Amino acid sequence: MPKGFPKPLSFNFLFICTLLLFSINLASAKSNVFSNVLSPKRLGLKREKLSHLHFYFHDIVSGRNPTAILVASAAMTNKFKTGFGAVLMADDPLTEAPERTSKLVGKAQGIYASAAQDQVGFLMVMNFAFMEGKYNGSSLSLLGRNTVLSTVREMPIVGGSGLFRFARGYAQAKTHTLDLKTRNAVVEYNVYVFHY
Numbered sequence: 001m002p003k004g005f006p007k008p009l010s011f012n013f014l015f016i017c018t019l020l021l022f023s024i025n026l027a028s029a030k031s032n033v034f035s036n037v038l039s040p041k042r043l044g045l046k047r048e049k050l051s052h053l054h055f056y057f058h059d060i061v062s063g064r065n066p067t068a069i070l071v072a073s074a075a076m077t078n079k080f081k082t083g084f085g086a087v088l089m090a091d092d093p094l095t096e097a098p099e100r101t102s103k104l105v106g107k108a109q110g111i112y113a114s115a116a117q118d119q120v121g122f123l124m125v126m127n128f129a130f131m132e133g134k135y136n137g138s139s140l141s142l143l144g145r146n147t148v149l150s151t152v153r154e155m156p157i158v159g160g161s162g163l164f165r166f167a168r169g170y171a172q173a174k175t176h177t178l179d180l181k182t183r184n185a186v187v188e189y190n191v192y193v194f195h196y
C-alpha cells in the first residue's frame with residue numbers, strides 16, 4: 001500500500017461520523033420521536049421559586065344560586081351522619097377577602113365527596129383556576145383529604161398549568177364561617193407551592 005493510505009481512511013471515518021451525528025440530530029428534531037432527554041433550559045425553566053397564595057373559598061350549597069351541587073349519592077348515604085357516598089360538583093368562587101363581594105381571584109372547580117364513614121372526611125379533587133393578575137389562566141391541582149371539622153386541613157397540591165407548571169406543594173384550609181342552617185361555608189386557604 002502507498003504511504004498515503006491511512007489518510008483517506010481517517011477522512012472517510014470523520015465523514016461517516018459527521019453523517020451519523022447529523023442524522024441523529026435530524027431524528028431528534030422529528031416530531032414522531034417518542035421520548036428524548038431535554039435540558040430544563042430548553043423549556044425556559046430557570047430557578048425554582050416558592051409562592052404563597054392566600055384566598056377565601058365560598059362553598060354555597062343552598063339558595064337559588066348554589067355553587068356546589070349534589071350529583072350522586074348511594075341509597076344508604078343518608079343512613080350515615082357523615083353523608084358517606086355523597087358526591088358534589090363545585091364551581092366555587094375564590095376571593096381576595098372573606099366577603100363574597102370582594103375581588104374574585106379564581107374558581108375552585110372539581111369534585112368533593114364524602115369518603116369516610118365515622119368522621120366527616122371529604123375526598124377533594126379540585127382545580128384552582130386563577131383569573132387575576134399574572135396568574136390569570138394558570139391553575140393548580142389539589143388532591144387530598146379534607147376533614148372539614150378539623151381546625152386546619154392540609155391537602156397536597158399535585159401539579160399545575162401555565163405559570164404553575166411543575167408545581168408541587170400543599171394547601172392549608174381553615175373554616176372562616178360556617179352557617180349551620182344553610183351549610184354554606186367560607187374557607188380560608190393558604191397555598192404554598194414550588195414552581196418555576
Ligand SMILES: *[C@@H]1O[C@H](CO)[C@@H](O)[C@H](O)[C@H]1NC(C)=O
Nearest residue numbers: 130131132133134135136137
Ligand atoms: C383573564 O383572561 C381572560 C382571557 O384571556 C380575559 O378575558 C380576562 O379579562 C382576564 N381577566 C383579568 C382579571 O385580567
